[in-house]
Amino acid sequence: MNSQIDYEAVFHALPGMVALLTPDLVYADANKDFERLAGRTREQLVGRYIFDVFPENPNDPAATGMRETEASMLRVVATGERDTMALVRYDIEDPERPGLWEEHYWSPVNAPVLAPDGRVTLIVHRVEEITELLRARDGLDSGSRARVLQTDLYTRSRELQEVNERLRQAHAHEREVALALQEAMLPVPSPVGHHQAAVRYQPATRTLNVCGDWYDLADLPGDSIAVAVGDVVGHGLAAACVMGQLRSALSAACRIAEGPARALEALGLYARFVEGAESTTAATVFIDWDRHTLTYSSAGHPPPAVLHPDGTVTFLDQATDPPLGARVDHVPRPQARAPFTEGATLILYTDGLIERRHEDIDTGLARLAASLTRHRGAAPEALADAILSDLLPPSGTTDDIALVVIRL
Template sequence: MPDVVIDYATVFRLLPGMVALLTPDLVYADANEEFLLSSGRTRDQLIGRYLFDVFPDNPNDPSANGIRNLAASLQRVAETGERDAMALQRYDVESAERPGEWEERYWSPVNAPVFDAEGRVVLLVHRVEEVTELIRARGRRAGGQAQVLEAELYTRARELQELNERLREAHAREREVALALQNAMLPVTRPTGDTRIAVRYRPAAGSLNVCGDWYDLVDLPGDRIAVAVGDVVGHGLAAAGVMGQLRSALSATSRVAEGPAKALEVLGLYARSVEGAENTTVVETCIDWNGRTVTYSSAGHLPPALLRHDGTVEFLDQATDPPLGARPEHLPRPQATTGFTPGDTLVLYTDGLVERRREDIDVGLERLAGALVRHRGDDPERIADALLVDLLPVGGATDDTALIVVRL
């Protein structure tokens, strides 16, 4: 088949159904011809204007809430990055030629996100199925039965809307429980000895995307400290339970194991008995202040970043092995050691900080290195805040983010 260059702008305008594009601020960015025709609006009356300015709810009918429901759906899509199919909605659409005249319409909308290269929601696709004529046709054929059907449809739509609201409230309560559980299981951070350590945790944007990531700080004999971060596959309360078990096991093991590799070996054996722990990634570093070394081992996790005092960034990737439970046989895990100079900065993090949809991970690591170099003169607290601002999407990451910054 010969290559065909597709003019997607023309395809969009000629789509047979009603389709519009809005910004996350609910401003119309574009609309196809069917949307303009069915809504009775010209491009000048629509493009660049706010949703409620174009289609206000009927002020003469207190029960008219179709546009408010639509706005709530679009905002959910912008915040969560998830598609939202709405129940049948009744809209009172004001005539563009005869202000003050309102026409009752029935539309069934579906709203979906459009992401940029960094996973941020930049546009909202608003597709509408027009069913007003179907209801009117039935009314002409069946007389009063159409009004009954119309009332039933509207009642069912209102019931579905109320059910959705109750489900969202229940989901919000579950999210609060998960966050409280996570805060109870994660350690209380504090400076250890004369070190300067900053810790941040940011849950994913939307629904219950929490509790998959963890961090740990453990004082060790001989003026040493173990610093670890990990990421359990999945989200929600089940992942929270797995996270708590693995974090506690690693915290205890790190106190007696001869280095990070041995600690991860023991954790891997333990993880075989924990349902849901398979393919968990974790990296642990051991900082020896007297020897000025960082010893590390990784079970499939992203490499820690070592910001040198001279402004160079080294990723500690010389001791990486598969995630926990990724292979059936037990083998020793690798371990590597690198030296540091006082004033260097060690950064451990989970994938929510650097990974983006449809983007190679090396791009995210380069972005992290650039941000570290820009802020290398700051203290750990300011570096941690700056990394979250510079690297997380404006609308919130789609995965949890744990971050530890240690001034060596």
């Protein structure tokens, strides 16, 4: 995302009437076209209840615009889904001539803005003023014009619904195929000697797409293994295919490289020739049980965690480098080493476990550390389940999660 874009300026420059309302139906903002076409200033809108600003026409006993608009917005708040209204007549009082109501026809759409936990924080209220279009229907009275246009809009709405349903089915099928591909490429790992290990792959629950998260465990000479997790940017089948290529390449590199840094260097060189692999993150740890050491390197990935027997948690964050493909020239990656005591636990994970929109990453890391400390006596299988239970919001996530837990 380009951080230099002034999204406030973009919002006010949007063509057509767009307003933001709170779940209590109070105006939070409105763009320039909304102010102009509604005949209300910003001061007359922001902070005020929508139906205090635009009450129903008291001279029209059959008016239903206010009731229908309120019902649509409350549906959005309750369901978290977009609601497209049928053509509605909603007269507006002239602000300069109180008591004079002007006939208006609108085509509204209300859409939710969701918080990370799935709650609706704002309603995007977009309306098209189509009064003049109705008046252009020469030879028809206002009621007939409304019925004709409403029929046109209903037909178009049904066509759009059919297109959206076909797209939804296509996305759902792609998700099923991508999930099957993920499962085929992320099998339950073989036992790591006499050491206990647990792995989890949790697909996103609040999106039709799956992502490119992966994990891997590879045997090394002696009483050692390499463990890795990674995250491909993107979603769907394309990301799943890129994930498969990178996972295999890193697994092979770990078996022949002198350490995790050299393995990630090899992966970075390979990723340059894989379309869609740019900006992939990965973390790799070589576990040496003979020497009781963890040698690690990270390519833009959240730091692995070590849960010590006394319940304290440290993060392996002393060898962090940019993601794959972030540099034009090849540069050696950093590597660090940390000792461990018997009974400690190593945890690797992808960012979906800790990151939440509009929240600092340190908050997510602290949440993970607290969960690990709380369950410090648990075996890897139980600990993996407890971590997911503690950290995943009840409404689910929009990002996949890969998790590896190894008793050291």
